[in-house]
Amino acid sequence: MVQMKDIAKALNVSLSLVSKVLNDRMGTTAARPELVTRIRKTAKKLGYRKNYSAAGLRHGRHSAFGLFIHKLGLASSGLTENFITGISGAAGEMHQKQILNFFEDAEQFRDQAVNINRGMVDGLIVAGVAHPELVKDLLEIREMGIPVVTVNQEQLHESLPNVVIDQVAIGFVATEHLIRQGCRRIAHLKVINERFEGYKAALENGGLDYDPQLVYERQSSGPEDGTSYLYQFGEKGIGDLIERGVEFDGIFTQSDEQAMAALNILHFRGVRIPQQVRIVGCDNSPYCGFTVIPLSSVSQDYREQGDLAVRMLMDLIDGKKVESATVRPKLFVRKSSE
Amino acid sequence: MVQMKDIAKALNVSLSLVSKVLNDRMGTTAARPELVTRIRKTAKKLGYRKNYSAAGLRHGRHSAFGLFIHKLGLASSGLTENFITGISGAAGEMHQKQILNFFEDAEQFRDQAVNINRGMVDGLIVAGVAHPELVKDLLEIREMGIPVVTVNQEQLHESLPNVVIDQVAIGFVATEHLIRQGCRRIAHLKVINERFEGYKAALENGGLDYDPQLVYERQSSGPEDGTSYLYQFGEKGIGDLIERGVEFDGIFTQSDEQAMAALNILHFRGVRIPQQVRIVGCDNSPYCGFTVIPLSSVSQDYREQGDLAVRMLMDLIDGKKVESATVRPKLFVRKSSE
DNA sequence: CTGAAAGCGCTTACAG
């Protein structure tokens, strides 16, 4: 492998100068422009590749971060894949390696984190389902000098910068779109409360009255375990509304599976979509184009969230102040709400 | 940060001894068992974390590999996510960092690979859609001392070990299952030829005649571009068979979207599934449990493929001989073929 | 059996 000292030898200059030139860190050093170009050219000609591990050691950096994901949303939604795509893009740009870990409970997180702490990474991104019981662990990790960025629906601690999607906006954007399309009675399958607030705000903004009859909500009192986003919940919710004789000309659900269920049920009953009922789901899952009738959906833009998280972490590692960030949802209109 | 020399100082022993003990590399060195335990205990007490970057530099390793993925299959299939899960699990076990890159053509691969070569990684895993036009690049990379493992449907070069799913077995397993369930006339939507061969082999094995009428095939002469796996292809294929008056009591498709299309069409026409027609898809996509009728499917076990690829790459980096490996598909039976 | 010393490939404060 060709290294800096080979370039220095070839041109009979000092190793230091080569390093400075190649890193654009001349500092107080000055060199003839002609020599600078010669060094650059020789590096290229010899096929020099900087050894980032060595540079990292010198800087006390690993040029790597740990990525801990408790998979977000439904397996079918592709959210995790989008997120990882955003992460890897930004990481590549910044010459950062990753250590990717999937976990599902605090125990698993700790098992995996222990092997990584400090010895391998400069920082941590913890994403997906929020684990408030891990706050103490995360603060400890940060105290050890490893900055942490979270990507959770809720910020775990004021001192842990978080990337979050604007949940209220999700409800608002979807509902506003349905109103613009002419819907006057919009049903809603409620899981996350902020989205419900956005739904109500859009109704008010559109001059429509809020009718609690139109909202189907989970009955159980236990903690939400993710099952509310499933196809079955959508089936139950829409079935319930129909049974109760509630009339509606629009539906905004909190997942695409829920929306797919609504779509299937109504379609089977001969309801024309979008003419009689317009439907908007949530997550912009990869299959939205392939349902019986292509499904409109609000994207949480997890790709953007991943990109942001990496940039925030890098700033933290560089010792900069970092604020939490909020990402705006994007609406994708397909036939179900045209 | 506590490091080896701190442990050495604390116990008044040599740095070398600490390193040897902590790495279980005593070699010709012998030490009192009692001292060995004391060193271990002190390391733990002080919270020592080995700096893997420094160790790597010494060994001429980066403890990292590049992962290049041209996303496999349909976005909705979750194959990529499964694959990454397998990769990250094995990598974590082996203290390996990753540099994850998504690419879609040779140009993109080259752009990203150039930044990574040798300066950041010890090896490469290239997965997903096969790119024969990159063989030269991959061989060059390997000549530079960076081992390469591919995860492609076809082995690109005899000297590049590949992980592959047994495509023939996919067709065989699905068809054999349908035969066992009592199907006698099994329709097939053909894309990959090996799966078709497996289909035929299972028919013969089950004592059924092969009837070309039952097979729907893409008409176009251009290269397969992935669109054959889409919902629309399934719609067209099953529609065509029905139009031609072909009778069947089973269907094996080469994707889950194709199968979902078959399911929807037949269901809408009042065909009872699985009583009248049994259906098996391919990929075991996350939504298989949520179709109108839960869909049986053959999994390509990409998780296992990811795990294997990492282990093979590590062996190559360690200078061992490595052979290509074949993974067997797994059948998941749901209501559509019960 | 034990540990001092060299070195992995870089970077940069500092002496000339």
Next chain:
DNA sequence: CTGAAAGCGCTTACAG
């Protein structure tokens, strides 16, 4: 303005 030298945190061949 220029470059020799020290050092990042490890590992190991080798001298004692």
